[in-house]
Amino acid sequence: MDIAHRTTDQQKSAEQRRRELLEAADRVVLRDGPKASMNAIAAEAGITKPILYRHFGDKGGLYRALATRHTDALLASLRAALDAPADRRRRVESTLDTYLASIEAMPQVYRFLMHPAEETHQAEQGFDVGRHSAPLLRRMGEELGQVIAERVDLGPAAEAQARIWGHGIVGMMHAAGDWWLGERPCSRAELVRALADLLWGRLAEADDRADGPGF
Amino acid sequence: MDIAHRTTDQQKSAEQRRRELLEAADRVVLRDGPKASMNAIAAEAGITKPILYRHFGDKGGLYRALATRHTDALLASLRAALDAPADRRRRVESTLDTYLASIEAMPQVYRFLMHPAEETHQAEQGFDVGRHSAPLLRRMGEELGQVIAERVDLGPAAEAQARIWGHGIVGMMHAAGDWWLGERPCSRAELVRALADLLWGRLAEADDRADGPGF
DNA sequence: ACTGGGTGTTACCGCAAGTAACGTACTGCT
DNA sequence: AGCAGTACGTTACTTGCGGTAACACCCAGT
Numbered sequence: 001m002d003i004a005h006r007t008t009d010q011q012k013s014a015e016q017r018r019r020e021l022l023e024a025a026d027r028v029v030l031r032d033g034p035k036a037s038m039n040a041i042a043a044e045a046g047i048t049k050p051i052l053y054r055h056f057g058d059k060g061g062l063y064r065a066l067a068t069r070h071t072d073a074l075l076a077s078l079r080a081a082l083d084a085p086a087d088r089r090r091r092v093e094s095t096l097d098t099y100l101a102s103i104e105a106m107p108q109v110y111r112f113l114m115h116p117a118e119e120t121h122q123a124e125q126g127f128d129v130g131r132h133s134a135p136l137l138r139r140m141g142e143e144l145g146q147v148i149a150e151r152v153d154l155g156p157a158a159e160a161q162a163r164i165w166g167h168g169i170v171g172m173m174h175a176a177g178d179w180w181l182g183e184r185p186c187s188r189a190e191l192v193r194a195l196a197d198l199l200w201g202r203l204a205e206a207d208d209r210a211d212g213p214g215f
Numbered sequence: 216m217d218i219a220h221r222t223t224d225q226q227k228s229a230e231q232r233r234r235e236l237l238e239a240a241d242r243v244v245l246r247d248g249p250k251a252s253m254n255a256i257a258a259e260a261g262i263t264k265p266i267l268y269r270h271f272g273d274k275g276g277l278y279r280a281l282a283t284r285h286t287d288a289l290l291a292s293l294r295a296a297l298d299a300p301a302d303r304r305r306r307v308e309s310t311l312d313t314y315l316a317s318i319e320a321m322p323q324v325y326r327f328l329m330h331p332a333e334e335t336h337q338a339e340q341g342f343d344v345g346r347h348s349a350p351l352l353r354r355m356g357e358e359l360g361q362v363i364a365e366r367v368d369l370g371p372a373a374e375a376q377a378r379i380w381g382h383g384i385v386g387m388m389h390a391a392g393d394w395w396l397g398e399r400p401c402s403r404a405e406l407v408r409a410l411a412d413l414l415w416g417r418l419a420e421a422d423d424r425a426d427g428p429g430f
Numbered sequence: 431a432c433t434g435g436g437t438g439t440t441a442c443c444g445c446a447a448g449t450a451a452c453g454t455a456c457t458g459c460t
Numbered sequence: 461a462g463c464a465g466t467a468c469g470t471t472a473c474t475t476g477c478g479g480t481a482a483c484a485c486c487c488a489g490t
Contacts, residue, residue, distance in 0.1 A: 161409050164406060164410065185379075438486100
């Protein structure tokens with residue numbers, strides 16, 4: 001039917017338009033940070049506000065679309081490092097390094113992904129705490145948990161354990177990376193090595209200090 | 216001098232007032248989340264906006280004051296667990312459990328601390344990335360790093376290593392806790408155990424799965 | 431009595447999110 | 461040709477919040 005054709009055509013051009021809008025939004029957000037106003041984004045795209053709202057609903061929708069784009073990209077490169085054919089230690093180090101290199105190369109993107117302006121929406125008065133934290137961390141945690149569950153032989157309760165570890169390791173990587181990016185206390189390689197050592201149980205192996213405090 | 220007396224009296228009552236205001240703000244923020252408006256907080260305190268601004272400068276100042284209060288409280292209880300006279304594994308588990316119990320008991324406080332509304336201020340166009348992430352995490356990371364440096368005998372470059380580990384472990388705890396608080400996939404004790412196991416190197420020890428993907 | 435610094439108020443500004451109402455061009459149907 | 465629908469686009473508005481200016485009161489000390 002022609003109607004079907006028309007709608008598909010329109011959908012296609014709508015998607016095209018959406019992509020253009022997202023790219024404009026990207027430029028503005030990367031330039032101005034998350035405080036970028038809808039007006040500014042619309043201006044950058046050469047249009048006016050209501051069109052943005054027609055496409056993305058509200059500011060949260062636009063930001064979610066943007067975040068998804070970048071998140072997908074980052075996750076793809078992480079997956080590559082994670083799936084490389086190498087021993088586990090090397091895979092871990094390579095994944096850590098990939099992540100750190102990414103946030104080092106695009107700090108503005110990183111900042112946007114990790115600290116997207118809070119949803120100012122009403123509703124959800126209840127106990128949905130935590131639902132607002134950066135979705136990127138959640139996705140990375142779940143993904144890593146799956147990889148661990150697939151590749152590592154944990155005993156019973158393996159899946160629960162794997163998911164916990166996935167989120168934990170991602171959190172470790174994130175917090176250490178965030179701090180490192182701010183203070184730059186050491187090289188990337190040193191950071192990678194220290195984190196991998198931590199995961200490799202060196203905290204458990206190390207002795208107490210002889211000159212400990214008191215006892 | 217009387218003038219001195221007066222000023223001290225006034226300072227004291229000013230501090231008193233400040234505390235009252237903070238408590239009112241606390242109630243509102245815990246009820247409405249970080250979207251609580253200055254008007255609402257002022258109303259809860261029985262006064263009007265400009266007074267809040269006289270005391271705290273701007274919204275960021277108020278939120279910083281609030282956050283400092285809660286952060287201090289949480290850090291104190293963590294320090295207790297961290298400094299208990301027990302072996303390392305037990306201390307780690309007890310610290311994890313203390314943290315998780317806290318965020319479980321006061322999810323609203325937790326949410327406020329971890330996702331304080333972004334500074335909408337201009338300025339700081341530069342590369343101060345990461346400076347905005349929840350200061351609680353930074354403080355916890357630094358503190359833990361110090362404890363590790365004091366108590367654990369790492370080789371050379373011990374301090375750098377300890378700080379990295381401090382931030383990494385705190386991040387692990389935070390991310391896992393955030394996820395756990397949202398989905399409640401297991402009991403607190405199980406989570407504590409799994410995380411401690413992770414830190415104890417069980418990821419390195421475990422074998423590859425026999426039925427791995429492909430190879 | 432008057433001045434100074436504290437407390438408090440009302441009324442306003444600027445700005446950003448989001449919406450309503452309206453106009454326009456293209457496309458298919460009759 | 462003419463009509464209806466629909467997406468594209470605009471201007472102009474409302475609402476709500478952060479923040480401030482201007483003014484009023486009270487109460488010490490000179």
